[in-house]
Amino acid sequence: MRSILRKSKNREDRETTNNSKTENMLRNGASVLKELIASSNGNYNPYRIFSAQELKLATNNYDQKNVITEDWGCILYKGFWQERLISVMRFRESNRDEHGSCINNIVYAAQMSHNHILKLIGCCLETQIPILAFESVEYGNLRDRILSASQPQIEPLLMKHRLKIAMDIAHALAYLHFGFPRPIVYRDFKTAHILLNEENVAKLFDFSLSISIPEGETHITDTVMGTWGYCAPEYQSTGVFNEKSDVYGFGAFLFELLTGQIISDLMKAADNLGCPLEEYFKKFIEDNSFTEIVDRLIIQDILCLRKEQQLHAYAQLMSECLKESPVDRPTMVDVAKKLRQIYCSFIYELDFKKIQALVER
Known part of the structure; x- marks a missing residue:
């Protein structure tokens, strides 16, 4: 009798689980389809539908050892599926907005075709909060890489690396702003949202x-969200934002790359002096103490290679991105072009010096 009751209970549990999966599939599938059609007009990349079991096996039951990076909203894991490496994004259930955030990720990631935006492979819709699968990127985020620069086992990010990362990510943001019928505002740009592989590809x-941005509109007004230090002044004070708000965030990112410090620490230092981030930076230039706030790794690299001109061009661009008025900031296309000029100049002179040294031998 106990055996019969146990089998009956197991069957009921399986039926309940299957019903729950079906409900989740219908609810999540409908949400994704609705938002995709509204956002992309049906123009998006195909993606695979995974089962929860497939992604569980791929990550070894979401083993903590497989964590690539984690944020307040989600965790990214290393995974292995059908003889290929993948990255699996799982959202925290403690975050009350996790379902909307997850759907938003699927909707926008499915539209992306850019070498410096993480490629969506597929998603699992049968869980209460969908789980996403991306191309493999086994290394951590740029924020952690900058902060662990003092660790001897971590390869330092020299100026050429930082310029390449900045240039590539500038192109990615320019793609969001100008590569679609309606500009896409990223809105939470920060170093923690940039991943690196072993070749430092961002x-x-x-x-x-x-x-x-809605058709015919130039900006959006919404609840202020994002990360302190990266949010543009107009967004923080009024809730109004557009593509130029991303440009400000990119300026803050350039500041982090230059100084090797996280933006919250830089903001605290600026607040202590009672000035905006741009004015804080200008004070060091005007006092001829610019090198005091630059990452020592960069200073050593720059002085050794005599690249002060490229460093000052970078600093000037950063200052323009951090302008208080959005009208005074450049577009991301202009930023990407300028960074490309700085990077190419830096690499050309570097290669020229190498060739010259070989000739002199």
């Missing part, structure tokens, strides 16, 4: 707060 990911 990939932008996490579209949790991204939004398209």
